[in-house]
Amino acid sequence: MEKLRIGIAGYGNLGRGVELAIRQNDDMELAGIFTRRAPETVKPLTPGAKVYSINDAEAMKDSIDVLIICGGSATDLPKQTPALAKNFNVIDSFDTHARIPEHFANVDKAAKESGHLAFISLGWDPGLFSLNRLYAESILPNGKSYTFWGKGVSQGHSDAIRRVEGVKRGIQYTVPIEAAMDAVRSGSQPELTTREKHKRECFIVPKEGADLAKIENDIKTMKNYFDQYDTTVHFITEEEFEAEHNKMPHGGFVMRSGLTGDGEKTHQMIEYSLKLESNPEFTASVLICYARALGRLYKEGATGCKTAFDIAPAYLSKLSGEELRASML
Amino acid sequence: MEKLRIGIAGYGNLGRGVELAIRQNDDMELAGIFTRRAPETVKPLTPGAKVYSINDAEAMKDSIDVLIICGGSATDLPKQTPALAKNFNVIDSFDTHARIPEHFANVDKAAKESGHLAFISLGWDPGLFSLNRLYAESILPNGKSYTFWGKGVSQGHSDAIRRVEGVKRGIQYTVPIEAAMDAVRSGSQPELTTREKHKRECFIVPKEGADLAKIENDIKTMKNYFDQYDTTVHFITEEEFEAEHNKMPHGGFVMRSGLTGDGEKTHQMIEYSLKLESNPEFTASVLICYARALGRLYKEGATGCKTAFDIAPAYLSKLSGEELRASML
Numbered sequence: 001m002e003k004l005r006i007g008i009a010g011y012g013n014l015g016r017g018v019e020l021a022i023r024q025n026d027d028m029e030l031a032g033i034f035t036r037r038a039p040e041t042v043k044p045l046t047p048g049a050k051v052y053s054i055n056d057a058e059a060m061k062d063s064i065d066v067l068i069i070c071g072g073s074a075t076d077l078p079k080q081t082p083a084l085a086k087n088f089n090v091i092d093s094f095d096t097h098a099r100i101p102e103h104f105a106n107v108d109k110a111a112k113e114s115g116h117l118a119f120i121s122l123g124w125d126p127g128l129f130s131l132n133r134l135y136a137e138s139i140l141p142n143g144k145s146y147t148f149w150g151k152g153v154s155q156g157h158s159d160a161i162r163r164v165e166g167v168k169r170g171i172q173y174t175v176p177i178e179a180a181m182d183a184v185r186s187g188s189q190p191e192l193t194t195r196e197k198h199k200r201e202c203f204i205v206p207k208e209g210a211d212l213a214k215i216e217n218d219i220k221t222m223k224n225y226f227d228q229y230d231t232t233v234h235f236i237t238e239e240e241f242e243a244e245h246n247k248m249p250h251g252g253f254v255m256r257s258g259l260t261g262d263g264e265k266t267h268q269m270i271e272y273s274l275k276l277e278s279n280p281e282f283t284a285s286v287l288i289c290y291a292r293a294l295g296r297l298y299k300e301g302a303t304g305c306k307t308a309f310d311i312a313p314a315y316l317s318k319l320s321g322e323e324l325r326a327s328m329l
Numbered sequence: 330m331e332k333l334r335i336g337i338a339g340y341g342n343l344g345r346g347v348e349l350a351i352r353q354n355d356d357m358e359l360a361g362i363f364t365r366r367a368p369e370t371v372k373p374l375t376p377g378a379k380v381y382s383i384n385d386a387e388a389m390k391d392s393i394d395v396l397i398i399c400g401g402s403a404t405d406l407p408k409q410t411p412a413l414a415k416n417f418n419v420i421d422s423f424d425t426h427a428r429i430p431e432h433f434a435n436v437d438k439a440a441k442e443s444g445h446l447a448f449i450s451l452g453w454d455p456g457l458f459s460l461n462r463l464y465a466e467s468i469l470p471n472g473k474s475y476t477f478w479g480k481g482v483s484q485g486h487s488d489a490i491r492r493v494e495g496v497k498r499g500i501q502y503t504v505p506i507e508a509a510m511d512a513v514r515s516g517s518q519p520e521l522t523t524r525e526k527h528k529r530e531c532f533i534v535p536k537e538g539a540d541l542a543k544i545e546n547d548i549k550t551m552k553n554y555f556d557q558y559d560t561t562v563h564f565i566t567e568e569e570f571e572a573e574h575n576k577m578p579h580g581g582f583v584m585r586s587g588l589t590g591d592g593e594k595t596h597q598m599i600e601y602s603l604k605l606e607s608n609p610e611f612t613a614s615v616l617i618c619y620a621r622a623l624g625r626l627y628k629e630g631a632t633g634c635k636t637a638f639d640i641a642p643a644y645l646s647k648l649s650g651e652e653l654r655a656s657m658l
């Protein structure tokens with residue numbers, strides 16, 4: 001069997017996760033890592049892996065079946081994904097929910113013009129959580145959906161607290177509030193405020209001589225990031241920070257509370273949850289299994305942009321339709 | 330917009346559930362109920378609903394877009410689904426896992442010959458649970474999957490206890506064992522025996538003068554049904570039975586405990602669960618939303634037999650691709 005040749009564009013936490021996920025799938029191989037840095041400064045985890053400048057990517061277009069773009073959603077992906085779709089089949093994890101329609105249109109245009117296939121906004125949210133919202137809302141049209149995130153590290157909030165005066169190092173955990181989730185599970189379909197759904201926990205290593213009370217106040221009152229939440233600020237030592245807060249766990253819950261039957265009085269509850277020790281490694285695992293689907297759909301002649309909604313589940317699995325029906329249905 | 334015309338073949342609990350689910354979807358209408366009983370003896374919940382003999386179904390073939398077959402898996406569906414696929418697009422909830430490949434082949438042949446489209450084995454297990462097994466195993470290839478059922482009424486086990494001498498009425502609940510689920514959630518990937526995963530609870534109304542100790546022993550030692558489980562038998566009054574055990578709740582859990590990363594040491598946990606007050610009403614809701622997908626795929630020219638694995642999620646929703654991307658991704 002010919003292996004699917006995977007390229008990785010961008011070699012941060014997500015890129016490394018993709019590299020490791022390829023190892024778990026023997027129908028794929030790493031065909032190259034593309035970076036904006038000087039290629040010789042990048043040290044891949046895989047012995048013998050080739051590293052190229054992203055500027056030389058075009059020359060590699062016939063050696064890569066699927067290019068997984070591991071840039072950030074704020075500024076990288078809106079440019080990179082449409083640009084790279086001119087020469088490659090691409091997958092990204094674009095996660096700025098409000099800008100998805102615009103990103104979709106740009107990528108769709110580029111991919112259709114070049115005859116390539118692109119999957120965007122894959123991972124777990126958007127991605128698996130989106131799928132669960134769609135399945136659950138289609139099955140239970142009379143109902144209410146809820147998404148809770150955490151417990152996990154929010155990169156955006158961690159960046160925000162590191163910009164506060166007097167903060168040397170900092171990390172922020174988003175924590176779903178158990179009482180709110182239990183209220184949803186009860187079937188009461190509660191209206192929940194932002195404060196009732198999540199709380200925020202910060203662990204800070206202060207700079208020497210910093211005003212701790214001021215740091216705490218600056219964080220708790222920060223507009224949009226923290227002012228609508230109950231926030232706890234813990235001051236810890238650098239040693240503790242390095243020992244206890246060096247991981248990127250995350251996860252969350254998608255719930256649908258619906259009503260069926262005569263008079264719509266029968267309560268039906270669907271719940272999906274993830275508990276991830278590493279957010280980037282899990283996201284990478286999702287991207288890699290959609291790469292398999294992309295390879296197959298492209299062979300069938302598909303072009304343009306697609307999302308998780310458009311891809312039949314069977315395309316994700318290494319197993320044949322026959323094997324799937326016999327073993328998993 | 331033209332409504333999707335749904336026919337119901339078989340008017341038991343599931344058929345009534347389908348009838349009620351149609352009311353929740355304004356892009357569909359009930360086009361007729363087909364029964365093996367004398368049609369005039371069937372009283373639909375919907376005013377004005379037409380009831381026909383199943384023997385007259387063929388005459389209605391141009392008035393029905395999708396026929397949902399609500400028979401039993403043991404003897405009805407293996408015959409009905411291939412037979413009705415000669416004249417209709419059909420959906421069933423065939424749930425004898427071991428016989429799915431054979432059923433698929435029979436239905437596929439009939440549907441392809443007649444140019445119709447058939448979806449089989451829909452509902453929640455097989456159905457939504459199967460989908461979750463497929464997604465989770467594709468994403469986390471190094472891992473272990475677990476399915477737990479309940480708490481819920483098992484029809485097969487309830488039938489079995491009602492055949493025990495001295496039993497007037499009886500119902501059996503399958504109960505997942507919380508300690509086993511917690512062991513799975515811990516990431517330890519335990520090997521669990523049948524007894525460790527589920528227990529069984531029976532509520533019995535004995536006949537007058539029956540030997541209670543013998544009933545209890547006959548149940549607990551019943552081969553395959555109960556001997557491999559810890560079983561509790563409760564004797565109750567007929568009043569209590571009617572007040573407390575007149576519902577068909579069910580549900581369950583699909584879990585995948587997987588490992589990713591360098592050395593495959595990072596634990597990742599995916600969990601999907603259902604808590605259903607009415608098993609037949611929920612199953613009906615799944616069937617109805619797949620009827621929408623069937624109508625669309627048939628218009629696109631699809632024929633033959635398909636399962637949940639083959640159907641892209643977007644087909645299930647009333648919303649357009651654009652609306653889905655803007656609201657749910």
